[in-house]
Amino acid sequence: MEVSQYMEMFIEESQEHLQVLNKCLLDLENDPSNIHLLDEIFRSAHTIKGMSATMGFSSIAELTHEMENILDLLRNEKLKATSNIIDILFQCVDMLGQLIENTDSDGDNHSIILPLLNELKNIAVNNSPVQQSAEDDIPKSNNLVMINKIPFNEPEKNLVFSALNQGINVFYVQISLSEGCLLKAVRVYMVLKSLDDIGEVIKCIPTTEELEKENFGSSFEIVLITDSTADSIMREILSISEISNVDVQTISLNNLNTDSNDDNEHLSATPTNVSTTKINSLDNEKKHKGGQSVRVDIERLDALLNLVGELVINKTRLEQLGLTHRLNDLTETIEQMDRVTTDLQNVVMKVRMVPVGQVFNRFPRMVRDLSHELHKEINLIIEGEDTELDRTVIDEIGDPIVHLLRNSIDHGIEHAQERQAMGKNPTGHIYLIAKHEGNNVVIEVKDDGRGIIPSNIRKAAVDKELMTQQDVDKLDDNEAVRLIFLPGFSTANTVTDVSGRGVGMDAVKTKIESLGGTIDVDTTPGNGSKFIIRLPLTLAIIQALLIRIANEIYAIPLASIDSTINVNISDIKTIQGQEVILLRGQIIPIIRLNKVLGTEQQSVEQLNDIFIVIVHIGDQRAGIIVDTLIGQQEIVIKSLGKLLSGIKTIAGATILGNGQVALILDVSYLMQLKSEV
């Protein structure tokens, strides 16, 4: 069978199931007797087994098979879910992850799973020697069919025997058509055709000729030799319409010897039950995934988004035309088009949105492993995993969060004794919270550990020669703590395996900023620290304020604008050469854009009132002096391209309604500059 085209799907689906496994195992650890969790774990393992067997990855299939044995013992309460067993199951999941990842490269490497297989087998044997016979997994053994009941002729029998001897599956499939099916022959043909694709149909009851003449009731039977699993056959057939029921039963060598006293009724009764439960479990899986879905290449979505972007630009252009010509009909049409494009844009953005849970799901496992390793007791509490973010952001956000979590586990949370001595709960808590805040998504990593001590940071900054003692002394505590974001800063006294390898918060900050976000820290020594990541909801279309400076138009993202004010030139004071204004009791430094952007000296200087746009990044504020405010507008962010990527003051470009290019100011960079201007 040609499998390469299914490879991607296989890997993606397996990874989803691995995540389910990880999550459920974690829950199981806290609630070892929960039968529903076991069922879910079993289902995921079973699906992986089925898929990998279909794809021909026998190691994965074998490993999951052994896992199923253990899980089944757990499910039937013949075995208790001790931490030892759960650890081994975790190891299995890791191994599966590895195997699935390496399916491309080194094929089926059987030897690496042997130690785990042995351990699984040991558990099974030690805990229930009786269950030895459960080697074959349970659903299958229920499905055994008396081969004698099927009127095979000699050559057919030989075919079945040789297939079974080679380890190829032989299934006995009963298919019932819906009542009132008009084109029975067509449905039969479709069934036979789809089965031919996955295996070889060696026998039909009644014969193919009879079937084609529609000389049968509503059901017919088939014997199929195939590499596929019963599940996939069932799915394949059920995908054809007007099929009411499918019953797949395995023919194996064992049942040749069993006595043939069972009558036909029994034969058809029990297995049918099995088949219906199977269908139910399929339904459950679907529910779990949250309805029907389509997998789409992200590039196509990007292309779609680009087109919508173009549409928005053209809409703005039309709006301008409408304003100039003032035709009623035109204005009306433009208003309608505006609604449609806004809706369209929202839909496209939504399509690109993925719940952060996708990233968060892998953290509980990581925290568990790390806290075990470091002998700390840590509880990870995740909130708001349904919060949605743009797909491109989701892909990038994982690593920074891992870094923050590792920091919290390694440096933040104290050992249990230490915590008790301080009168804290011996179990440390780490909160990972995602939520909406205006046009941003905020992700917080909060711990109740020892917090960050400003004096330590000051000392470290001086020791590492990042700053002089005088400079450090000038900083208030909040600013001092933010020094951890400086390149080359790492507070870890000892370099551990976990964190403190010098990559540091600097890398985290750079990553977040490259996504158009910001990161801030809030800490109370002794009570823990909180890292706050703010990310833009979307990366492509934003609201911005257009401003004019010396005949040039620039855009400032609305998300970073506090307010715009109108002040008198005499309101601008200087403190140590830095221009500032006083706004509602707050001192706000002033940025003169003409100096930063190299435009001509502003002529408005002579005028008495000047416009200032107050911008903010986190808690820091600054005022930008502009010539004129043009207005708020929806803009589509365009990249300046590789050639101009090094320009820091500009975050990107956009195309205005008149086709002109306007540049988008990088507010966070301007804020850094303010002390130098």
Next chain:
Amino acid sequence: MAQEDLYSSNMDQLVVFKLGSEEYALSILQVQEIKKMTDITRVPNTPSYITGVINLRGSVLPVIDLKNRLGLPAAEYDDDTRIIIVKTDDIVVGLIVDFVTEVMMIDKTQIDAAQTVVTGETGKYVSGIGKYNGRLIILLNLTAIVGVNI
């Protein structure tokens, strides 16, 4: 650089344009289109030869003033001024030239290596000198002109 043969192995097809009184050329394989002068948005903190960015059917492209880049005296833009959109190493940029003359086929044997004729600072931007019916055409090294290190 793409110097694939078009019709025969020893012919090159060039886009010829004028900067001041001199004739320059680029291989036609590097040229995507030729555009009339349009609004250019200045980009702050860039080298002086980068005039700014333009809107080319929805994408934003940087534009290089070729005369400035080659150290030639500047002139006002007029109706003949053109922007040649070129692509090299996956970077698309516009080059401002005074006047696009023609597209010509030139025999490769009629192209001399640059080092023999041009030296000095701007020498690295020249890849060769073509001789065509008594005209001298300066072939440009596009990769060096676009130079990704800003």
